Amino acid sequence: MNNRRVIVKVPASTANLGPGFDTLGMALSLYAWVEMSVAEHTVFRLYGDEMTGIPEDKSNLIYKVAQLVFKEAGVQVPELDIAMYSNIPLTRGLGSSASAIVGALVAANALIGSPLSDDKLFQMATALEGHPDNVGASLFGGIVVSAWRDGERADYVRLEPHEKLEALVAIPSFQLSTEKARHALPKQISMQDAVFNVSRSSLLVAALASGELGLIRHAMRDCLHQPYRAALIPGMAEILDKAADYGALGAALSGAGPTLIAFVESDSPRKQELEHFLLETLKQEGIEAQTLWLKPCAEGPSVTIEQAKAGTKSLGLLERIRGEAV
16 A cells, blocks of 8 residues: 555536436536545645645645545555646536545545445545535446435436537636525425426436437426526526527536536537527626536546556656646
8 A cells, every 4th residue: 555656537527407406416527636645744736726725734625535534444544645636617516526525535445455335435425515416426427316315325326428418518707605505595495396396307317318318408497496596697597598599408507506507419510509609698797707518427437556666756647637638
C-alpha cells in the first residue's frame, strides 16, 4: 500500500430529470480526477479553476471521506498525498459534490486493496450526500433509478442510456447552493401534484428503459420542485416550456440548478437552433451562460493503480489527464 498510487476518473451527473425528484440521476461525460497515495505528511495539490476555494488541510472533503473508508475497513492511513482536477463546475447542479464523494470513496478503497463492495460505497455515498440520485449515477454510470429507505438504506436499478441520446447543458455564470434551492420548496404539496409527478416519473423511466425517446417531452414535466425554483433562475420557465419547439426531446433543471439541461437525439438537425434558443433566452434576462454538448456516460469511475518502483517517478495527475486528451 505504501508504494501504491491510485488515480480515479469520475463522471459528473444530472439529477431529477424533471419529475424524478431525489430519485433519478444520469452520469454525464464531464469529469473529475482524484489521485491518492500514502504520505509521510498530508499534502494537497489542486488543479484547475473549479478548485478555487477548496480547503488544503484535513478539513478537505476528499481527505475526510477517505478516512471514513479507512475506519470502515479497520485500517489507519492518517497521512495522504491527494491531488484533484475537475472540469465539473461547482454548485451549478452537475453533481460536483457527488463526484468528489464518489472519487474519494473509490480512491481510498482501491488504495487499501478494495475491501469494501460497490454497494457499501453506494450506501456510504448516499448517507454523505443525503440522497442517492447524483452519487448513484457517478458511481454506476448510465441512468440510475434509486430510493432512500428512511435514511437507512438506498436501493437502485441501473438503466443503459439510449445510444442516440445527447444532452445540451446551459451553465449560468452564477452559483446556486442546494440549500438555497431546497429552501424555495413548499413543505406540503397537493394530492393532484403528487399524482402528476408519480405518473410522469413512471412514464419517464419506462421511456428511457424502452428507448421510446418521443415520450420524453411529456414525461419530463414536473410540478414538485421546478415551478418553485423558477424564480431563482430567470428564463428557466420559458426554456422548459418551449425547448421542445426548438428540437429538444425534453428539458429540465439539472439537479438544484442553476444549470438547465435539454435532451436531443444525436443526429437531430436542430441542435444549433436549440443551443441558440437557450443562450438567447438567458441573455434576455441578463444572464451569461456557457453551453456544453455532453453524452450520457455509460461507465462509472475508472481506476488506475500504479506501483512505484525504486528510482522511478510515477506519472502525475496532470500528465495523465493530458495524455488522455491526446
